[in-house]
Amino acid sequence: MSLVYYWHPMSSATPVTCALAELGVPHERVRIDIRSSEQRTAEYLAINPNGKVPCLVVDGTPLFEGLAILQWLGAQHGVAQGLWPAEGTPERLQALSWTSWAYVTYMTVLNRLWLATQDEALRSPGHAAAALAAVNELLDLLQARLSAQRWMLGADYSLADLVVGSVVGYGVYLGAGVEAHPAVKAWLTAVQARPALQGEV
Numbered sequence: 001m002s003l004v005y006y007w008h009p010m011s012s013a014t015p016v017t018c019a020l021a022e023l024g025v026p027h028e029r030v031r032i033d034i035r036s037s038e039q040r041t042a043e044y045l046a047i048n049p050n051g052k053v054p055c056l057v058v059d060g061t062p063l064f065e066g067l068a069i070l071q072w073l074g075a076q077h078g079v080a081q082g083l084w085p086a087e088g089t090p091e092r093l094q095a096l097s098w099t100s101w102a103y104v105t106y107m108t109v110l111n112r113l114w115l116a117t118q119d120e121a122l123r124s125p126g127h128a129a130a131a132l133a134a135v136n137e138l139l140d141l142l143q144a145r146l147s148a149q150r151w152m153l154g155a156d157y158s159l160a161d162l163v164v165g166s167v168v169g170y171g172v173y174l175g176a177g178v179e180a181h182p183a184v185k186a187w188l189t190a191v192q193a194r195p196a197l198q199g200e201v
């Protein structure tokens with residue numbers, strides 16, 4: 001299988017970069033410099049019409065959107081390594097739910113926080129406080145889950161931890177800390193210590 005990975009460090013590509021490292025999947029890498037708008041060239045738009053990184057071209061077919069890539073990597077390369085649950089198991093359903101929850105539900109609230117704190121036109125302390133309260137409600141769910149089990153899917157680390165941890169870690173960077181959620185904090189520290197998350201990601 002041929003895999004060509006279009007990426008940029010410290011971007012939405014980062015969770016995919018880490019997952020590829022975690023799985024040790026052989027691939028070719030093409031760095032797209034999003035600061036000089038390489039993602040808007042006709043050549044790149046022909047690969048990813050959405051004009052963003054990450055994008056993984058699988059045997060000539062582009063797969064874009066980080067979540068889709070991560071769930072595909074899990075199913076295709078993670079099962080044999082015990083890093084993604086087998087199809088037909090309850091854990092597979094949980095992996096799909098929690099990774100989608102992180103990318104869709106949690107990320108939506110983080111985007112609200114980003115707009116309320118970073119966007120010049122939309123900056124608003126009131127909206128920022130509301131967004132932070134909404135993040136904290138979501139962190140309560142994680143706190144409950146991670147108080148009852150070591151990792152997102154149970155006793156063992158999986159790509160679900162990498163995916164959810166990447167989104168929660170991005171939230172910390174935006175100011176949505178996990179101090180008030182100690183089980184989340186301990187889990188996030190353990191996820192971020194994985195060798196696959198070090199280096200140029």
Ligand SMILES: N[C@@H](CCC(=O)N[C@@H](CS)C(=O)NCC(=O)O)C(=O)O
Nearest residue numbers: 011012034051052053054065066067
């Ligand atoms: N939901 C998308 C987000 C992708 C995204 O926003 N990528 C940014 C980098 S963080 C990008 O390529 N931006 C370039 C642009 O918007 O022109 C995913 O996870 O794949």
